[in-house]
Amino acid sequence: MSSHAPLDGKVAIVTGSGRGLGLAYAQELARQGAAVVVNDVDEATAAEAVASIEGEGGRAVAVVAPVGSTETAKKLVQTAVDTFGRLDILVTNAGVLRDTVLWKMTDDDFDTVINVHLRGTFTCVREAATYMRENQIPGRIICIGSPTGQRGNFGQTNYAAAKAGIVGMVRTWALELKKAGITANAVIPVAATAMTATVPYFAAAVEAEAAGEPMPAFFRHDLGFGTSDDVAGLISYLASDAAAGVTGQAIGIGGDRLQVWSHPEAVATAYHDGGWSYDDLASGFADAAGDLQSVGEKFPPLPEELQRPAPTGR
Numbered sequence: 001m002s003s004h005a006p007l008d009g010k011v012a013i014v015t016g017s018g019r020g021l022g023l024a025y026a027q028e029l030a031r032q033g034a035a036v037v038v039n040d041v042d043e044a045t046a047a048e049a050v051a052s053i054e055g056e057g058g059r060a061v062a063v064v065a066p067v068g069s070t071e072t073a074k075k076l077v078q079t080a081v082d083t084f085g086r087l088d089i090l091v092t093n094a095g096v097l098r099d100t101v102l103w104k105m106t107d108d109d110f111d112t113v114i115n116v117h118l119r120g121t122f123t124c125v126r127e128a129a130t131y132m133r134e135n136q137i138p139g140r141i142i143c144i145g146s147p148t149g150q151r152g153n154f155g156q157t158n159y160a161a162a163k164a165g166i167v168g169m170v171r172t173w174a175l176e177l178k179k180a181g182i183t184a185n186a187v188i189p190v191a192a193t194a195m196t197a198t199v200p201y202f203a204a205a206v207e208a209e210a211a212g213e214p215m216p217a218f219f220r221h222d223l224g225f226g227t228s229d230d231v232a233g234l235i236s237y238l239a240s241d242a243a244a245g246v247t248g249q250a251i252g253i254g255g256d257r258l259q260v261w262s263h264p265e266a267v268a269t270a271y272h273d274g275g276w277s278y279d280d281l282a283s284g285f286a287d288a289a290g291d292l293q294s295v296g297e298k299f300p301p302l303p304e305e306l307q308r309p310a311p312t313g314r
């Protein structure tokens, strides 16, 4: 590790970093000089993640605990401080899916996803930001959203709520933490992981990655879909001093593509003296509203050579 690594001397926590995107973030932050608190519910993958970082000459420690509770959040921050002396960077990445359409979604499906993603982000950021403010550390809060949170997605009521909520919290934290010099941003990743491996649309890309071949350009370029490592560079950039001026943003990344998402803004504004009655709306809504907003992700049609037969089963 060079003595000029951008994150030298910094300490990071990455939740859910035993595998997938979180593992890539933890490894990249370590490569750039940070000491990393790895976290997962799975003890074996957490231990392997620590070993992989140490094997490259980095510093890491594992906390095996489920994100969601205040207890885990406190344990994570305490471990960073006890083991490495401070905390500069928090990446809230841990996540689970319980996909099904609204009319089949149980209370447990809803609560599980909200607890890990939304409550887990809230409790961890509250703990980290409190520590950073008290110790006057111009920290970096990086939360993980999803295209589903930005646009909605069939079968993902719970996940859409959690991920949209996370971006809403990030906008609020950017305001609240500005004076302390702490940035808060959301990253909207897309990558081949266990989470996306079963989506038929991505099958040809997942297949290529599994075979150790480069992903077809259509996925990397047109769709912004690549490997976990493709996402990791943005995490270390946002964690660095170079990104001190970047806060309150939702930034999409995947494959060869980088995107800055807009935050909601009014796109049509109209006035009616005395307010809008039913009759005023019945006669005037279409003119006042203009083109209505679209929902759902926009997927370009898959080129024929990248189409795969639909899987049987669920």
Ligand SMILES: NC(=O)c1ccc[n+]([C@@H]2O[C@H](COP(=O)([O-])OP(=O)(O)OC[C@H]3O[C@@H](n4cnc5c(N)ncnc54)[C@H](O)[C@@H]3O)[C@@H](O)[C@H]2O)c1
Pocket: 015, 016, 017, 018, 019, 020, 021, 022, 039, 040, 041, 042, 045, 065, 066, 067, 068, 092, 093, 094, 095, 096, 116, 144, 145, 146, 147, 188, 189, 190, 191, 192, 193, 194, 195, 196
């Ligand atoms: N893969 C994608 O394309 C994609 C797209 C958008 C958003 N995301 C988000 O990125 C994050 C990582 O996704 P991934 O694709 O790497 O998924 P993954 O399932 O491969 O990894 C998630 C990790 O989180 C761990 N985890 C689950 N619950 C936990 C808990 N309560 N506490 C601690 N760890 C827990 C899992 O054990 C696993 O190691 C998630 O927040 C996901 O919603 C992924």
